[in-house]
Amino acid sequence: MKVVESDEGEILDIELNEDFLRRNRELAEENRKLLDQHNVRAIDVMGSIGSGKTSLIMHLVTRLSGRHKIAAIAGDLTTTIDAERISSSGANVIEVNTGRECHLDANLVRKAFSELNLEEIDLLFIENVGNLICPADFPLGAHQRVVVISVTEGPYMVVKHPFIFIDADAVAINKIDLSQAMGVKVEQLEQQLLVIKPGLKVAKTNFMTGEGTEGLIEALGL
Numbered sequence: 001m002k003v004v005e006s007d008e009g010e011i012l013d014i015e016l017n018e019d020f021l022r023r024n025r026e027l028a029e030e031n032r033k034l035l036d037q038h039n040v041r042a043i044d045v046m047g048s049i050g051s052g053k054t055s056l057i058m059h060l061v062t063r064l065s066g067r068h069k070i071a072a073i074a075g076d077l078t079t080t081i082d083a084e085r086i087s088s089s090g091a092n093v094i095e096v097n098t099g100r101e102c103h104l105d106a107n108l109v110r111k112a113f114s115e116l117n118l119e120e121i122d123l124l125f126i127e128n129v130g131n132l133i134c135p136a137d138f139p140l141g142a143h144q145r146v147v148v149i150s151v152t153e154g155p156y157m158v159v160k161h162p163f164i165f166i167d168a169d170a171v172a173i174n175k176i177d178l179s180q181a182m183g184v185k186v187e188q189l190e191q192q193l194l195v196i197k198p199g200l201k202v203a204k205t206n207f208m209t210g211e212g213t214e215g216l217i218e219a220l221g222l
């Protein structure tokens, strides 16, 4: 099989510019300091469009709002659909519209902080833009990263996107009720995840019903 590969620095993509990535990491560290000063734990929620990021946050807000003061930042290209859904579960939500950007970056998250009262919360969910590629390269300053994958993304989605899982603290394999119809084995996805990152915490979920939410709460130590 003939394979065409790009050489280092050859891709005409501003996102791969080392200066941009370094500047983002610096801003992410500043975000982390600000969060720590206010005793806020932040969780970056990543995954494809339609994998279940918003539903995950809604279930966590519902289960945890008794013992945490929660806010959320919802990243999306142009719509406020996710922010409105999360808001309906009871959390204070700041919408961040990224326009054409296919990921959140530390600067946008910092701007969202200025719309939140960090003194009033202790847990912050950040819903990243639906994308499995570049969010991995843009830390936001969050303390933990969770990736939501869905069996509807097929049997090869894990092996095709290793980088998003390397820095993840937990993964939710969602829509497990559809695994048979999709011909995707949940255990196989879990095995592939553990090859990429041994010890990774994996929760098997169905966020239509909330099944598995407790396992995810445990995986994240919330």
Ligand code: MG
Pocket (backbone or CB within 6 Å): 052, 053, 054, 055, 082, 127
């Ligand atoms: Mg969403």
Ligand code: ZN
Pocket (backbone or CB within 6 Å): 015, 101, 102, 103, 131, 134, 135
């Ligand atoms: Zn991007």
